[in-house]
Amino acid sequence: MVTFSPTGWAARYKDPEYPNLVVQEAVERFSEDGDALVVDRRYGTLIPARARTGFVGLVECGRMMSVVPAPPGWRVGGQTDDGYAWSDPVVAWLVDETGTGYPLIRDGRHLTMVEDAVSEYTLSGPDDPDPSVKPDTDSDGGDGRSVGEAVQ
Template identity: 35%
Template structure:
């Protein structure tokens, strides 16, 4: 096994579900497959193998080297979806990579912090801070 740093596996509840969950890739096996923790079995399993949890594997995502996490402190993101809907999500924290780049927002999800890139179907996002509702940033 080769330790994996900075990779995650993305999953969805159904093949056409817009919500995507991620799990950290722990290692690569001798065949080059990404391995994640199967909490129920207490072992590492290939990320792409269907598990007992009913989640569908979508893709691997490179997250970069570990860096810092800073609190979201009052920031929200208004997400515009490809189906025309809109939701407002609280930014849980901002992820800064080891090179100081970042400001990548992390949102709360049932399986832990989730980056914006894990949402499927987002066409646009606008960030706003609670203390200055007039100063917003589009991404």
């Protein structure tokens, strides 16, 4: 599912091979006539979303404002259901329209939002002495800093 797009909208399509499967694609921009435009990968151009087979409609998603490189030392980590501990460097921050930053990690050859890959994780910054130690929490259960504060 599309979590973010440049416009804050995603086009939904039924997969012709799997009718119960609905896929989403980012709306890159709107035409002067108001058509939602998506990428046609085959021809390398933008086409109206409704022109693609299986078009269902548009749904709102987060609006991506920018992606900025992460300063060295930011990491995310967690534990899999079978107990395997993992830790990956944050390579960039995706910033949405509210100014909130979301950590991006490398997943093979692609960048992935951590929230799309795992449901729970710990974020540690360059000043955290030991990334495996969970930070002290304040009264609301958080660590006293939001991810958005990290990119400002």
